[in-house]
Amino acid sequence: MAEKLRVLATRALPPAVTDRLSRDYRASLNPADRVLGPDEIVAAAEDCFAIICIAGDRFDRALIERLPASVKLLATFSVGYEHIDLAAAKARGLQVSNTPDVLTDATADITLLCLLGAARRAWEAESLLRQGRWTGWTTTQLCGTHVGGKRLGILGMGRIGRAVAARARGFGMKIHYANRSRLTPEQEQGATYHADPEEMLPHCDFLSLNAPSTPETHHFLNAQRIALLPDGAIVVNTARGTLVDDEALIAALTSGKLAAAGLDVFEGEPQLDPRYLELPNGFLLPHIGSATVETRDAMGFICLDNLDAVAAGKPGPNVLT
Ligand code: DGY
Numbered sequence: 001m002a003e004k005l006r007v008l009a010t011r012a013l014p015p016a017v018t019d020r021l022s023r024d025y026r027a028s029l030n031p032a033d034r035v036l037g038p039d040e041i042v043a044a045a046e047d048c049f050a051i052i053c054i055a056g057d058r059f060d061r062a063l064i065e066r067l068p069a070s071v072k073l074l075a076t077f078s079v080g081y082e083h084i085d086l087a088a089a090k091a092r093g094l095q096v097s098n099t100p101d102v103l104t105d106a107t108a109d110i111t112l113l114c115l116l117g118a119a120r121r122a123w124e125a126e127s128l129l130r131q132g133r134w135t136g137w138t139t140t141q142l143c144g145t146h147v148g149g150k151r152l153g154i155l156g157m158g159r160i161g162r163a164v165a166a167r168a169r170g171f172g173m174k175i176h177y178a179n180r181s182r183l184t185p186e187q188e189q190g191a192t193y194h195a196d197p198e199e200m201l202p203h204c205d206f207l208s209l210n211a212p213s214t215p216e217t218h219h220f221l222n223a224q225r226i227a228l229l230p231d232g233a234i235v236v237n238t239a240r241g242t243l244v245d246d247e248a249l250i251a252a253l254t255s256g257k258l259a260a261a262g263l264d265v266f267e268g269e270p271q272l273d274p275r276y277l278e279l280p281n282g283f284l285l286p287h288i289g290s291a292t293v294e295t296r297d298a299m300g301f302i303c304l305d306n307l308d309a310v311a312a313g314k315p316g317p318n319v320l321t
Pocket residue numbers: 055056077078079080081103289290
């Protein structure tokens with residue numbers, strides 16, 4: 001029987017994924033979930049045919065060029081792949097796979113949680129209760145913003161953007177979207193298309209960022225674009241922190257230009273600008289968009305499906321390079 005191929009997992013994996021990986025491969029695991037530096041990854045990848053990484057691991061050109069020649073596949077446990085230099089991977093003959101589709105619903109659910117949490121002042125309300133400051137029901141206490149009938153602008157109408165739109169329609173919201181290309185009428189379902197994202201902003205009572213992190217989307221939400229939003233608009237970001245200029249967003253939340261923000265992602269996470277923590281109108285989550293047991297298992301199994309295909313000399317189903 002042929003010896004099992006060796007695989008490095010840079011971070012701890014869900015138990016069901018670890019079991020399958022360990023059954024089918026010689027797995028170098030990281031049960032303590034310690035963040036590995038580039039030197040440690042290069043050393044641990046010796047003799048490995050594949051590496052499973054997460055979005056927090058940065059595979060830049062320098063690291064990719066140092067990987068042992070045995071490494072044929074880098075399977076990222078994420079749909080986003082901005083942390084991997086795809087051009088460098090291609091030049092090195094390294095296949096890169098990601099985990100699309102399976103996290104669409106979970107991430108769209110969290111987007112609605114952020115939207116509703118920000119609109120209905122959920123954090124302020126929970127804090128009042130937990131801190132023992134609730135003295136009883138009043139007619140005006142903690143009134144937020146109604147979502148039904150409001151306009152939701154979605155930047156990025158890929159799988160997740162469309163799933164957000166489907167959910168928001170259920171709450172009676174009117175959908176606007178900006179996307180590189182216009183959707184088909186079946187996909188659009190009556191949503192209003194804006195070829196120019198800036199043209200969409202004045203129509204957004206709510207704005208949801210669902211675009212990938214690219215040089216074009218870097219700090220998309222800056223002071224100039226916030227000024228285009230209606231006063232009292234609410235911003236939601238479950239995509240990547242790099243889409244937001246924190247300075248501008250914090251200023252707008254402080255001044256009242258924006259009523260609230262629901263944020264699941266932050267530039268430079270897990271560090272975040274400490275001023276966010278002081279803002280009563282920030283509903284903040286620690287990047288849990290895809291964090292359901294079912295979704296994380298499915299993401300891991302997609303990584304393993306790509307490993308299996310590449311190990312068998314077949315094209316990986318989700319290979320990007
Ligand atoms: C993804 O899959 O890209 C999630 O944001 C986790 O990194």
